[in-house]
Amino acid sequence: MENLRVYLLGGNSVIGQAICSGVLERFGNYNNDIVSFVRNKYDQKPIGESIEVANYLESIDYIVEQNKHISSKLIIIISFGVLREEKQSSNFSDNLEYHLEINTFKTLKLMERFSDMEDLLEIHVVSSILGDFVRPSVYSYSVSKKMLEILIDNSEKIQNFTGNVYIWKPAFVESRLNKNRKKSFLSTTPMKIKKIVSNKNIGGSYYIPAYSTVLTKIAKISTVLIKWIDKRSN
Secondary structure, three states: OOEEEEEEEOOOOHHHHHHHHHHHHHOOOOEEEEEEEEOOOOOOOOOOEEEEOOOOOHHHHHHHHHOOOOOOEEEEEEOOOOOOOHHHOOOHHHHHHHHHHHHHHHHHHHHHHHOOOOOEEEEEEEOOHHHOOOOHHHHHHHHHHHHHHHHHHOOHHHHOOOOEEEEEEEOEOOOOOOOOOOOOOOEOOHHHHHHHHHOOOOOEEEEEOOOHHHHHHHHHOOHHHHHHHHHHOO
16 A cells, blocks of 8 residues: 655644545545644644644745655645735735745745655645635735645646646635634535535636536626625625
8 A cells, every 4th residue: 555645744734634624535545644834833733633823834844855865755735824804904005925835936936946846746735716716805815826826727837747736716705814803795615615625636727516617707797796705795
């Protein structure tokens, strides 16, 4: 039986843990070993071994060094991020820079670095359906997710990666990231995310739930609908 090491960057993430569980279910015929990187320790226990870092970029050296000495297939899950509503910041440009630095550029840098690794089967990254249309209250967050997807599509290193790249675009999930935000009419759960991930063998961009792709297309061209969604979620 082959060995599989799964590295979860953002070990406290509800979505990241759900993706990890789905991956483990799909690779149930492997000897699985999980390492979760976290920036903060909360009440919940991350999956597998937990490593605290000040910056997720620190995970690169750890993973590269560890796999010099271990013969194993690898999977990387990138599921950290920030969400700060525009009303929580007095300066829009600062808020945009905040989201782009973490949600876009840091994630992209990790993906490009990991794409060079041997024995890496899959890279999973968490985006959002909000990358498809802009909601006024989380405008800069939406932009950061959209920009991430554009840069992934135009990164030569990532496009030349021989494994599978998964971009997960979930609807609203009750989590620490969405603390104090009302549940949207478009929503999903960790169990649904796990089920979908466990059944996807080919990389690509996936909406969760799948029907949200239709509604996001409508939202792109409907200012009234976007404002209605925004109002119901605040």
